[in-house]
Amino acid sequence: MKKNILVLLVVFIGFSSFAQQSDVRITGKVIDKETNEPLEYATITFSSIKENKIVTGGITQANGDFNIPVPAGIYNISIEFISFKTENLSKQKLFKNTNLGTIGLGLDTEALDDVVIIAEKTTVEIKLDKKIYNVGKDLTVSGGTVSDVLDNVPSVSVDVEGNVALRGNDNVRILINGKPSGLVGLNSTDALRQLPAESIERVEVITSPSARYDAEGTAGILNIILRRSKLQGLNGALTFNTGYPLQVGVSGNINYRTGDLNFFTTSGYNYREVPGNSLSETQFFNFDTDTQIDEPDTFLNEKRDFDRIRKGLNTNVGLEWYINDSSSITGSFLYRSSDNESNTSNLITEPDVNGNILSSNLRFDPEVEDDITKQYAINYNKNFDDSGHKLTFDFQIENSEEDESSRITQENVSTIELVNTLEKQDRILIQSDYVLPIGKKSQFELGYRGNFNELDTEFLVQFDDSGVVTTDTNLSNNLIFKEQVNAAYSQFGSKAGKFSYLLGLRLESTRITIDQQTSGDFNKKIYTDIFPTINLGYKLSEKQSLTLGYNRRIRRPRSRFINPFPSRSSATNIFQGNSDLNPSYSNVFDLGYLNRMGKLTLNSSIYYNRSTQIFTFIAENTGDTAIIGDGTIVPIIRRTPINLSSSDRYGFEFTLTYSPTKKWRINGNFNAFQNSIKGDFNGENFDADNFSWFARLNNKITLPAKIDWQTTAFYAGPNENAQTKSEGLLSVNLAFSKDLFKEKASLTFNVSDLFNSRKRQSVSTTETFITDSEFQWRERSFTLSFTYRFNQKKKRQRSRNNFNGGGEEFEGKP
Template sequence: MKKLKFAITLLLLSVSLLSLAQERPQAKKVKITGKITEKSTSLPLGYATVTLQNSKRPDIITGGMTDENGVFTIEANAGTYDVKFEFISFKAIEMKQLAIQEDKDFGTVALEAEAEMLDAVEIRAERSTVEIKLDKKVYNVGQDMIVKGGTVSDVLDNVPSVSVDVEGNVSLRGNENVRILIDGKPSGLGGINIADALKLLPADAVDKVEVITNPSARYDAEGGGGIINIVLKKGKNQGINGTVTATTGDPANHGFTGTINYKTEQFNLFTTQGYSYRKGPGNSLTDTEYLDENGDITSYLKERRNNERLNKSYNANFGLEWYLDKSTTWTNTFSYRRSSGENPDNVFQHKYDAGMNLQSITNRFSDESEKDENVDFSSNFIKKFKKDGHQLTVDVSFSQSDDDENSDIPSRDVLNNLPISDQRTANIQEQNRTLLQTDYVLPIGEKSQFEAGYRGNFNDLLTDYSVENFNYGTGAWENDPQFTNTLEYKEKVNALYTQFGTKINKMSYLVGLRWEDSNIDINQLTQNIYKNKKYNNFFPSAFLAYEFSESSSASLSYSRRISRPRSRSINPFSSLSSNINLFRGNPDLDPSMTDAFDFGYLKKWNQLTFNTSMYFNRTQDAVQFVRNTETINGTAVLVTSPVNVGTEDRFGFEFTLSYNPYKWWRLNSNFNLFRNQTKGSYTYTNLSGASETIDFSNTAYSWFARINSKINLPLGIDWQANTTYNAPQTNAQGRSKGIISANLAFSKDVLKDKGTVALNVNDLFNSRKRITETNLPTQNAYSEMQWRERQITLSFTYRFNKKKNEREKQPRKTDADTNGGGEEYGG
């Protein structure tokens, strides 16, 4: 073991030297290339095998596998070979005694499906959980035991470069201005907070997650920190096949998910159905010191909160992929999601005077219930022309979501056993979204490509929020105008883009330009606040890559991005999740513009893949969250609001490592160190009516690291563990402390590998707590928050007519295939 540790350490320290190492002289090398496709549909067969067996010396065998685009490149000694092309459940093609003395291009090799072979063919390779590429990272959910029985939030928290805080907020390289898509579209997330929406989708419905940190002009300019695309499962194997997964856990985590697929040469019919019942107990505490103008303590408040969220959800999608002919595919997908939940929130507030003498104990109990419903229809049309890569894609999608949330909030004086107040709230959100898109790709010559397209994104969101107080004198409910409001948010974004890329020897480049026209209406109907924001912007992008060898390359990229404020951030009315900590939106919030630069390097060895990058983002009109104290209904309340404060410079260094020291052991690690410098100030009016200025100028350093290990133990047991650490971070008004957490999982195949039993523990040491300190002129506050306590889950998966590690082909060529992106629909 000591020798192994020494070898790993030496390998990591020698990365730069190894990349320059020269190979010994050897026999003449030839390059063998080509593409393997499915004969009936012309779709690429990713991870098909190519075997070269020396005709004179059969013991000499070499070969390789196709990438996810069906393309293979193999280097071998010149000679005479028996060449064989194979893929699971397809008839193999074999060429005997083929003399290969020079570079050989086989062109397109089409394999014909043969369903009868399914049970007889053994699996040759297993996809790794994380695929590291120069311009993106792909996280394959199917191989990850740790997220079994979890949600999409759990999935994202295991993706390299991505972190999810204890409240479910997603950040990419420490930047929360990230665009999150589902199947390449913003639809399907509903009108609710995106962190909450991700907790409604089961992890078992996800095929993979694609991460692109610096998107090209083809993609939405939205998201200053990059794009995360969540790709849901769509069956693609020949005949009838599928998987079913049942889960149970403690705290209550019960669910059932099934994916069934039926594919012929004319069409592919697929569906995924899932139901889950989950409880998520959480807790928090806040200790506050209130100060006078001299900084002396005047009183104390200690708040303790416990809640137990309950969510019952049903998710379903139905799809039909119709092969009109060998060059035309039409896919229609219908998705439906429904959930209901409860969130009983029990809060005790202990108030003390300056001498720590108890003054009062208040109990505030919020009995919250919620119902969500989402319907989504998508249609995709692809026309492929004669030249490989020449195609036209048209996408249309419509989605509608309704979110209905109600709460009863009684408050009592515990010491005197008397009622203080009784409130009830109702929050109704309705969202309609339409997406229109077309993309055209034209190859020019052998190594150049032109692209152009249009995207129209139209979003209409209505939020109706009401608060009523019970009048004990009259015995009637009365509206509270301080919080009751109706907000209408309408967004119309039309975009055009074009880009051109080419490869010259070992160097390739891609330049593009995107134009987006934004027309946004913010109508606060309660106070008759009507705002319209119209602006259009150009978003250039440029990418330069150089291949030192087939296993070593570097890239330099630039793109311009935008982050538009969302409805919650612009609604000036506060929510009542707490009566001493309120969030209030800012209707005057402007979009933030980001210039993103990235320099990356990728090196591959037989057992090791190393990917590192240096990045710099400069954001104008950056958003910061200002905290100040206000008196509401006689209570001192900490109010948090977003404001544009100036410029934010983010500089960082990241590396991702994938290491397979043995066939039975795989390691993945990710490390990110960044420096965040903010320059700007904000002026507001304090409780005394005087003007005060907060200087947000601040320089903060932080980092996070994650390591994941998967080991194949004896008796067919797989063991997987990961550990994540988020370092402390400071801001202008306080700091957050470091968070460390660990997950553990075991699995074993049963029933002749048709079934898998998995046991996992999320947050093994129950340590995922956000700890923050806030320092203001009027108060100092210390808080701890644990969104979800340790979770233990047991799951069973059964596969019929489908092998465990069988590669599922994607239904169509994605943007990721075209130019290294992370979004299936581009635009």
């Protein structure tokens, strides 16, 4: 018995000794090599030599120290921190408690696409084919949306209706993470107003796209990159916001990586009340061309008040599996839902020449809209070596459905108008890209992309007269729009001394069918086009560089432009698409100059755009009439897009960044352009010359108690075309922010449109009428937001301009 107990005791002691030796403690400290300051939340990972997999890891404390239990063995150790170069320790024999000492990390001067960067200020990188704006702590958009972020990006402007323009041209291709996305949805304007601003890491402004990108978008491309981390462990940020007019929202980006699996999500919910208004005053010239009798003119005033409620939920979740050191598979699912209400009160009054009201009519349009988008995506990435030799494959399928319904009533009219629009869209994307480095300074690229889109629109107009419902077969219709675009491209880039170039060629074959089933109309268009791209760069010195770009672009009509179903919110003014609209083509040239002069940085461009078969919007008399008030008959005016022969757009822009002190930063952007349009339509000449400009000034200063104060002013100059003249528009945003809990949290208060002046005022003149109008999509708003970051250290970047001199990147990587 004693012998057995002794044996068990020996076994227990041996087992205990083995257990105690199986885990060893690895300690050390991580600092900034340049400043010797400790780096909190630096990540230390231990990878097995045999299996080449991450076994465990940990993060540093506030003082930079780490203390991590590790199973005894031989490991490759990696130490990394946001925007710093990774330090690797190979084949470390860890069989006992070990102190690795103090490890210094140096700042990485290249952009880090794979980590979360919470920047103190927005920085810019210049590439051969694009400018990259890393979205920093932009106070005026805190608690806002992607639309608000874009409105602060140089070269970009967002009008009062939320339409995005690049250098004054509204034909902009918007991508999410380099691809078309359900986050943009059927209506890109509304979708961009739902995605929270805090989910964006950077915006790529691509005014001279390389052949890798779709040729769609004559103005260029805006590529929105969402935040995503690949660091070990859990990290992320949550933002809560509220404001007036009433808004409540919560959003977050969370990332969790353990070993070879990386889970990520960007999600948000918001409730917003968005009041707006519009006013139009129209004078109809009642001249009878047959009898040559000039009758008294008719005057009509139309005032609309919009009471909107926007409720939106969006989530993008994904899982990335690192198969081995060289390849990974990522699967993701996107869900976006919006439940919108818009109550439009439309008061039409008829004054006489002295302003006395002869009659009035109130039209009420309560519209309910439900919008749901689901998107499934899978990506495969294979890196053959560390030189950039790689192959990627993407497959994406998207289903969207938008259901709008209205029950329109009019004063003193018993009949109720019932309008329902149902849109269903199915979209498939297939893409593959292959990149082959040739030597150390050259690169060859080859790829394919297929976009397959089908949009089914049902438009139903009914009238309810005392419970008897009848369908208007003249207005009701069903349209099926199909677009298939197959594209192949190749490009080659190289660098010789101070000179860099990127040459590409893209072939796109388009097949469009428009099936108007109710009327039996069928239209099919097939065309194949070649789109060359040339991007050149020359480094004059370490601080100065030149870039020159040329590319051919196409603008295909989107669904709203070709949808022949008229809007019904107004009895006298409608919008109607044109199913005969043809694509427009552009040749675009861009010459850029960059100069970094100490605390001042200048980034400027001269550009020219020659377009044919351009889209333009005209207002015309439909020939139909509407009865208002006490029986007054007035014409119905239609706004519709048409093709004109050509336009020449040329302009100049510059962005100045100046930092007088560490606590004061000024950023200014100016863009001036001339647009000359030529063309006739239905015997009427629409030639027009328009000079316009816009400017943006952003001033940020740190006040006592470390309170940040930021003011952004934007002014869009007057512009005109053959029919419409628009006045200039001024908008000012103001914000204050204070960091809390050792910079783990921020509290921000901002005022959007401080002077309530963001209104479009215009005058449209034709042979039969003149209209003076004013439109305000959103009134002044106040927002209070609170952001809390966990395992995400806000990076206060050094006093430096993060500009890449141009020519260091050839692949135009999304």
